[in-house]
Amino acid sequence: MLKTIRNISIILLLVSCNHDDSEIISYNNPELELHLPEGFPELNNSFFDNKPTKYGVELGEKLFFEKKLSADNSISCASCHIKAHAFADTHAQAIGIKGRIGFRNTPPIQNLAFVKFYNWDGNKRRLEEQPLVPIITHEEMDSSILEVIGKLKTEKEYLDLFHQAFGDEEITGNRIYNSIAQYEYTLISSNSKYDQVKRNEGTSFTESETEGYQVFQEKCITCHSTELFTDQSFRNIGFPVNPNTDEAGRARVTGNLEDVMKFRVPTLRNIEVTAPYGSFGQFVTLKELLDYLDNGVVVADNLDPILKNNENKIPLSEDEKLNLISFLKTLTDAKFLEISN
Template identity: 60%
Template sequence: MQKITVLSLLLFLLFACTRDEPLGPEPVDNPELALHIPSDFPPLNPAFDENRPTKFGVQLGERLFHEKKFSGNNTISCASCHQQEKAFADDNAQAVGILGRKGLRNVPSIQNMAFMRFYNWDGHMLSLEKQAIVPIVTHEELNSSILEIIGKLQDDPAYPTLFSKAFGSPAITADRIYRSLAQYEYSLISANSRYDQVMANGGVTFTDMESRGYALFKLKCASCHSTSLFTDQTFRNVGFPRNPNAEEVGRARVTGLDEDWMRFRVPSLRNVAYTAPYGSFGQFKTLRDVLDYFDNGVLPADNLDPILQANGNSIPMTEQEKDDILAFLNTLSDPEFIKGKD
């Protein structure tokens, strides 16, 4: 009888001590974001499935993308260089970072990142979750550190709630910062240009000039700018004028191979009309300048792309052909993609 009484007392004390304790924060409904993924796009980057965009993950990532606390002196953010109205590029020949410091290369556009296998001009990052650390620590870009950024975000009373909604607890960590930024960038899908509307057979058609340009593009350009992303995601030396900075060796900076000297990732041509200037360090002010350069002849090199070598180091074009190709390239513009929030 005494044993039963003791057991009852222990159970009473256990429930009495726990029933009024808080149960923790209410779980937040954070659904996976429904993205429009075109059926003809290349496969998703493998990292995507490990970090699928969610409603609040993307919202947090977008806020962090525009957060000036990411820079060492709180003056610029990722969005300072990656401007939506310019297809998340800018109009500088080379990136301009903290204190007006000039970077080594042109700012690449951020679009359709979920389908890319490599990031940055030399492809030294294979996932967006790891790419963000590069601009954070680079002297000519944000010139900060992830620990410094975490400290600043912890001092901002808004962020613990935002991190809780995105990740289930208020902890602000490097991994969560990288993951939310990547989720936002994964959500930046551009697939609603006039070209896409024509391909969808929805009643939209090319003009005669655009049709001629498309035929010429497939003949003269599509060897490199293939797939629905308008890049084959390879690295090529196409004989562009060389960056005078001795640190620039292109893809060889990553691989250490002579064969990769001055090879750069073939850029996507989607929204190309918005992203001037062109080239790895903004060598060309206009798309016409690029076509003129290919027509007149490129710089020779032992590892010059075989397609150019086989064609006398050039891509010959008449002035009318250039006009037609430019007309086609303008159909790759996606006005909805570059439209900022009202």
């Protein structure tokens, strides 16, 4: 049974400048009904402090596609986060203004309402804290929040939207971050073939998909568990190391040597459309990635025990690889991506 978050109306009391004349001005900005898939993890705590509303999401979506967030008005969030690719892109590393190459691969944006950590190294715990990062990063938008606010304040459409979303026309950094997060909270992917099979909706796995699902349960599910297809842990699984000497994985956040080259386990949902794979796009195809795991990974003291205890590899036959890829493609949610089957 799908859970439903019920609508509420917000009433704001405004007093006119004339103290003899006060009036109650009502504006309606209802919470959106989000259909939460059965079996998904609990919503993260931040969601409840910033629940998606009709106009908050409308504003957030507009800002997500707004190129004025960048210094030269050339790129938006959507420039790197493309819907048909589960809001990732096709580049090994993100490309910012003036063609600048980013530090890491662009992660997909889906099911973020259920996520505990954001970014490859988990340096953000609240989704509302994340939008500032690309705005101020030199290799991304290379702007500032004050510059962005200054641009938006000149446009009546934005003043109206901020009033509808927050009750007045004031444009602040927090309101920008919160509205973008509200929009991203609504990006829920849960209607893949896998989901339809699980819900007994009249479709079934092919023989290859069935066998691939068995391989997945035997060799992948420890890390890629739950209906998010990630346990949200940080692991070093011995992928080729980023030649950028600033890279240290999770250790950049914790300062703990044990966390060097550990990265957040990515979701496998919509993995068919999110190539290339790895923290800086090390693998062009799923087959290439599986071949690497089968042949042996980079050895490290903190290599995940799953690999360390198995001769530093995940052995897979050629048939297992092909069947596993067939299963992984059942995680593609064409409706979410708005692509044709």
